[in-house]
Amino acid sequence: MVIYMKKKALIAMSGGVDSSVAAYLIKEQGFDATGITLKLFDNEDIGEKKEKTCCSLDDIDDARSVCYKLGIPYYVYNFKDSFRENVISRFISAYENGTTPNPCIDCNRYIKFEKLMQRADELEFDYVVTGHYAVIEYDENSKRFLLKKSADISKDQSYVLYSLTQKQLSRTLFPLGNMKKEQTRKIAENLGLINAAKRDSQDICFVPDGDYAKFIEQYTGKIYPHGNFVDENGRVLGEHKGIIRYTVGQRKGLGLALPHPMYVKKKDLEKNEVILCDNESLFSKELYASDINLISCEKIDKPMKIKARVRYNQSEQPATVEQLDENTLHIVFDEPQRAISYGQAVVLYDGEYVVGGGTICKSPK
Secondary structure: OOOOOOOEEEEEOOOOHHHHHHHHHHHHOOOEEEEEEEEOOOHHHHOOOOOOOOOOHHHHHHHHHHHHHHOOOEEEEEOHHHHHHHHHHHHHHHHHOOOOOOHHHHHHHHHHHHHHHHHHHHOOOOEEEOOOOEEEEEEOOOOEEEEEEOOOHHHOOHHHHOOOOHHHHHOEEOOOOOOOHHHHHHHHHHHOOOOOOOOOOOOOOOOOOOOHHHHHHHHHOOOOOOEEEEOOOOOEEEEEOOHHHOOOOOOOOOOOOOOOOOEEEEEEOOOOEEEEEOHHHHEEEEEEEEEEEEOOOOOOOOOEEEEEEOOOOOOOEEEEEEEEEOOEEEEEEEEEEEOOOOOOEEEEEEOOEEEEEEEEEOOOO
8 A cells, every 4th residue: 555645834824814824725735734933033132022023922822823723733933043143134234334125035035935944854844835925836838936926916925035046936835826815814714713803014023113223223232323414416404313214215204494305315324424315316217236036037148128126015117137147137127216225126027927136236246
């Protein structure tokens, strides 16, 4: 008699409704499922005493409750050191160096789909499962795994998943990719899951109040010196309260009485100055991206018409991309784009599929 072993799936569970329903669907598909929560930090680490972040005891309790109801094992893994090194430290370094970080992309890249995949290997799991809204397909012609937008465009998370490698895509399952959010909640309600009506997390998990400058000062113990706001001609307009407090395109919160609206254009670290400009000066047609990852192809051999997003909540914009070397892209938009920010991700699309992406940088080198 031949005994067939079930495929084993390790499900990353945040305590929210999406990962909980993902766990249910994976079990229903016949996988040997195990739920885990990644302990990324203690609330005291981020200056938060109340248990109200996504790594709180309440969330762990919710995830454990769901796994108990589904009849699957549940564990909590300590990833605090990796999270501190690969997400929090990168976040702080970006602001200190005048760029704008994207910690959710770093968390996906360095924690969920690197460290967690390593743990899955160690424990001999076949797949890692998350509650992301995106679709993975295999293309027989190119022999590559592809990343596609979610069926629910309003919840699509393909932008923050562009760094997935071919190996990671081959070992990852997104059970919610072809579903609408309303369907997810309906399944949770029908199952009587404790988190069926739980609100989605909106903030950066380790900055629950949204005041990232306060978090950086508390975390590092540093005082970031005041300096000058200047216009594009170097004329002093007032005093800023520390260069980490400002991002490209920002208008509110400058604390200046100006005759007309002005916006942050860039930051001069050497002079400790924040340069302001009129809205028109925020627009540019091209950018360079480094630290790139390509999904739909191994290399972009010639200039390619695509659509690109330079921030999570932006719609794709027509552009042409050229690969300059193994780690650099040059992108020229058909129309000028507003407030392109160094440090943010640019993600390229060919229809519904992700071509790849990279980190927006100042120059080709």
